[in-house]
Amino acid sequence: MRWITLDDFIDISSKVAQRGGDFFLSKFTLDKKSRTKSAFDDTFIQSSNWWIIPKVRKRWNTLITGDPDINYKQHFIANYCQERSDLRLLSLGAGTCSHELELARYPQFAEIVCVDLAENRLAQAKEIAEAQQLSNIHFVASDLNTYPFAEEYFDIVLFNASLHHFEQVEKLLTSQVNKTLKPNGYVVINEYVGPDRLQYPKYQIKAINNALKSIDPEYRKRFKTRFPKNRYYGSGVWRMIMADPSECVDSAAILPALHAHFITCEEKGYGGNILMSVLKDISHHFVTPTLEQEAMLQRLFDLEDTYLTSHDSDFVFGVYQKK
Template sequence: MFINKKTSLITFGDFIDLYLKIKEKGFKAIFFKLTKLNYSDKVSSKWDNYVNESDFWVIPEIRNHWNKTISGNENVSYEEYVSKKYFSDKKKISLLSIGCGEGLHERNFCEYLHFQNVIGIDISNESIKIAKNKSEEENKKITYISSDFSKVDFKNEKFDIILFDSSLHHFEKINTFLRNNIKPILNENGVLVVFEYCGPNRLQWKNNQIKKCNDILKKLPKKFKKFQKINYIKKKVYRPGILRMFAVDPSEAPDSENLQSALHNNFDILEEKKLGWNVIQPLFKGIAHNFLNKKKETKDLIKYIVNEEENFLEENNIKSDAIFGVYKLKN
């Protein structure tokens, strides 16, 4: 059922997704989650119970591809790249990670810089518990806060690095948010670092994206299309229905298509790079775990898919659905 040709209220894929979720987690768990009425409860519940075993970013070759795009070296992460390029001669640095999840990126930054203060904030209590445990295990001094970011009072504190890794696109009215909430807490010589989805709102992928994904999906061997823990083969890529988006996580991409322009409106660009995601995000949804082995066949398929995405963007002059960028306050 379509709202128009560009967005979908509900799709056949929503019914498939619901069926698979019930098979995996049981009807009661899914019913309880869908009937949560409070916005914050829905969002925190989504991330408290989130498991990323089969999302595209768990594939090492994909991460290496992003590393090479950003740093020029597939073995150099963006945390190492930013640290050495912008802060190699500085000490007593402060970092704020907004939507930090389980704290991986703050811990990575701590490998390369001497921090005076590192803060991670996330709405998910469970993610913050994991982040605290891991930082203690690695003997890293990081302060973690479980809260809605808008409710945290920084008491005029400013930061040298503000990080959004797949979290800025969860905010509404991003232009206003950056202007009123982020610019005031960024140091004069500080940088804003983003690794973000900036594609269609509510993941309403374009028709040509979906067609491209399905063309590739048809060519994949059956063993690469199996869902995890469930005897089901992915036969088609669908855009998610907007009703399901609101039911599962109402914070998902409400203003994402304006994210890049909002960054440009509020900050000067130090660097900005296209990451793609136009094909790999919809295509790998639910089946990425099949691409985690080190076999030549698997690596060749990943390379083929990445090349197809890059050619798709270039040949059709399409805007990338994700970017990495480093920004500073406007002069």
């Protein structure tokens, strides 16, 4: 376990440049919930992470659905909900609710409930829903300790990049989630399921650094800074807890808990073991890539594909049915 690394100091400096001094000062509180909320307090957070790259998202689609133009939600609707109606979906840790707003446009859903700590992000999502005249989606600002889980009420519980933020994952799935799902209901995840607190093994860090070297130096300048990204040292636990106490707090328990207590209907890994860390803070260079940059991205994709032949994926889409 790495308690502090050089990347921690680089990340702090980068975050101040990217999000301002107030964001940095918001971390100096003993209230864990406040530190978690501050990590997501800006509805329109500007970032340079791997998910902003269209070619990366198309790669995810290909690995999950087999088609670069079909995302996991479209895939789920086509394969699990096509002949159904009056479905109720609960999304825990919904954030800006972009995925839920997309699902609300499908006629199969009678009700979608989005739950999140960040009131401002839910308020923005509510404005979008009203503008699009989506009356089947609702927004609840709450944490799990106060949210009233109705018994056998929902057909689907969705975790989109949120389950890895919850403590005691197995308890959550076997108590609240299992309780609120109807018989034969589904848990759907699109999640990071790798090591807790991003404590990657040494061989993974070595693979990340080998991949980073394949990017030309001019495209390694960090977002909104003058700092070059020449090496990846890994995340320190202390800085992760200070920045967001919920980040990857029990992520390694996600798949074992789902496999033990639910029926696995489908599970697709889509990598991230190398790409997420390599592209963090430099993804903005590849949003509209030149042919040269496309070639660099393809080299990264090939390196990750080779890595995945002998290692489990850090990111997974999965569908699991209540026993």
